[in-house]
Amino acid sequence: MHVVSSALDEGPLALPQTGHRIDRHDADRQCEDWLAEVWRHPGTRVLRVVDDRVRRTADGARPVLEPARGELPDGTVYLGEVDAADLAADASGGVHVVAVEEPEDDHADAAAEMVSTIMLRRDAAELAAVDAGLLTQAVAILAWHRAAGFCTACGAATEIRSSGWMRVCPQCGAQSFPRTDPAVITAVVDRDDRLLLGSAVRWDASRYSTFAGFVEAGESVEQAVAREVAEEAGVDVVEVRYLGSQSWPFPRSLMLGHLAVVDDAERAVADREEIRHVRWFTREELAAETAAGRIGLPPRSSISRALIEHWHGGRIEDADPRTGPQPASRSRDGSRYSSRDHRRDEGGDRR
Numbered sequence: 001m002h003v004v005s006s007a008l009d010e011g012p013l014a015l016p017q018t019g020h021r022i023d024r025h026d027a028d029r030q031c032e033d034w035l036a037e038v039w040r041h042p043g044t045r046v047l048r049v050v051d052d053r054v055r056r057t058a059d060g061a062r063p064v065l066e067p068a069r070g071e072l073p074d075g076t077v078y079l080g081e082v083d084a085a086d087l088a089a090d091a092s093g094g095v096h097v098v099a100v101e102e103p104e105d106d107h108a109d110a111a112a113e114m115v116s117t118i119m120l121r122r123d124a125a126e127l128a129a130v131d132a133g134l135l136t137q138a139v140a141i142l143a144w145h146r147a148a149g150f151c152t153a154c155g156a157a158t159e160i161r162s163s164g165w166m167r168v169c170p171q172c173g174a175q176s177f178p179r180t181d182p183a184v185i186t187a188v189v190d191r192d193d194r195l196l197l198g199s200a201v202r203w204d205a206s207r208y209s210t211f212a213g214f215v216e217a218g219e220s221v222e223q224a225v226a227r228e229v230a231e232e233a234g235v236d237v238v239e240v241r242y243l244g245s246q247s248w249p250f251p252r253s254l255m256l257g258h259l260a261v262v263d264d265a266e267r268a269v270a271d272r273e274e275i276r277h278v279r280w281f282t283r284e285e286l287a288a289e290t291a292a293g294r295i296g297l298p299p300r301s302s303i304s305r306a307l308i309e310h311w312h313g314g315r316i317e318d319a320d321p322r323t324g325p326q327p328a329s330r331s332r333d334g335s336r337y338s339s340r341d342h343r344r345d346e347g348g349d350r351r
Contacts, residue, residue: 013244013257013306020133022080023094029078029163035098036072038163044068044096045087047079050104052120052139052250062088063118063131065097073100077141077164079134086130099138099164101145121250125300140249141165144178147251152176179252184224185212186258187307188233190265194282195311196233198275205276207296210304212255225258233278234269235262243310246303255303259311283312293319 028034038044045065047054055064065087081094120139124132141164151158151169158167158176167176187210188196197208213228215221226237239261246255262268270277281289286308289295297316298304309316 013303013310015244015246015303015306018133018244018246019129020082021086022082022130022133022137024080025078029165035076035078035163038078038096038098039068039072039076041096042067043084044098047097047099047134047138048102049099049135049138049142050102050117052135053117054135056116056118062128063135068098075142075145075160075164076100077138077145079137079141082130082134086128097134099134099142101142121301122299123301125305136247136249140180140247140252141178143249143251148176180247180254181252182215182221183212183248183253183255184215184221184228184258185210185255185303185307186225186229186260187311188229188235188237188260188262189311190261190280191263192265194265194280195286195308196235196262196265196268196278196280197286197308198233198270198278200274201272201276204296206294208279209298210307211275212304215256221256221258225260229260229262232271232275234267234271235264236267237261238263243307244303246306248303257303257307259307286312287316291317291319 046068047063047065057064077099079097079099081096084093084095087095120135148167149158150156151172151174153174154169154172156169156171158169161168165178198211199205199208211228211232215224222240225240229235229237237260241259243257243259245257248255265280268278268280290297297308
């Protein structure tokens with residue numbers, strides 16, 4: 001049976017990290033002296049990152065990009081060249097941008113930090129596309145470096161090469177590169193064009209989101225969509241449409257967004273392990289309950305919110321700009337997350 005949702009005919013997803021132009025200079029950055037030359041260039045700008053946070057400019061609109069000063073810091077990573085106009089910089093032509101990781105300040109005022117910093121999970125949707133792209137890239141590559149300090153073959157400490165885009169083992173010569181873990185995230189609709197959302201057990205019961213999980217070994221993306229939806233919501237997918245992707249560097253995921261159609265809506269049931277309960281929504285119901293604050297949706301920085309609003313056909317207003325329950329803690333290590341952890345990350349800031 002061929003089932004059609006109106007959302008299948010809409011255009012691409014509107015995502016905050018897309019639409020930017022960043023030339024990563026792949027061939028150049030492999031040269032041994034490239035990063036040092038870039039650092040010495042008077043127009044180079046530095047993005048200083050603490051976990052997934054950077055300082056705001058005085059007007060609060062953009063990340064602070066500093067001139068490169070002093071000696072080249074260890075662990076500096078080349079991000080790319082962008083148009084000066086995209087940065088509103090006092091320069092013409094291209095501007096090279098590098099990332100430097102800064103340590104956590106255990107004595108920082110938490111309330112002041114919330115105002116003075118930009119957090120990728122929370123604020124990506126408010127940023128210019130190039131700012132979101134640079135910050136996403138920086139958070140991803142710096143997280144990889146934190147987790148890749150030792151060789152997986154022999155255990156020796158590795159060394160940074162290729163302007164921060166490769167690590168080499170001096171003992172056995174093994175090379176390692178930044179990795180990305182593919183995960184599917186899916187908006188599920190029925191033949192009446194209703195949207196199925198789930199409330200994860202790790203979130204407040206009023207919080208609803210789409211369905212997500214890793215692509216497993218030997219599995220196609222389409223098979224992963226069908227499996228995750230069947231496991232978590234109990235319904236069988238009969239049609240799948242790919243809509244777009246989003247890098248989600250917590251720690252290294254590439255979220256592959258889909259819309260899936262099912263024809264057995266009455267069978268929808270939560271698995272009770274990862275999903276507390278599931279619920280079908282019409283467009284009117286979802287918009288009204290969200291605006292009233294009776295349910296919370298993922299933040300606008302996430303592809304989950306983009307999928308939901310893509311189906312809805314437009315923006316869904318929140319009762320509060322920061323609406324949505326927040327989980328109690330988040331992982332700071334580089335370990336692999338389960339599909340449950342992916343869902344929590346996909347929803348936004350896990351603090």
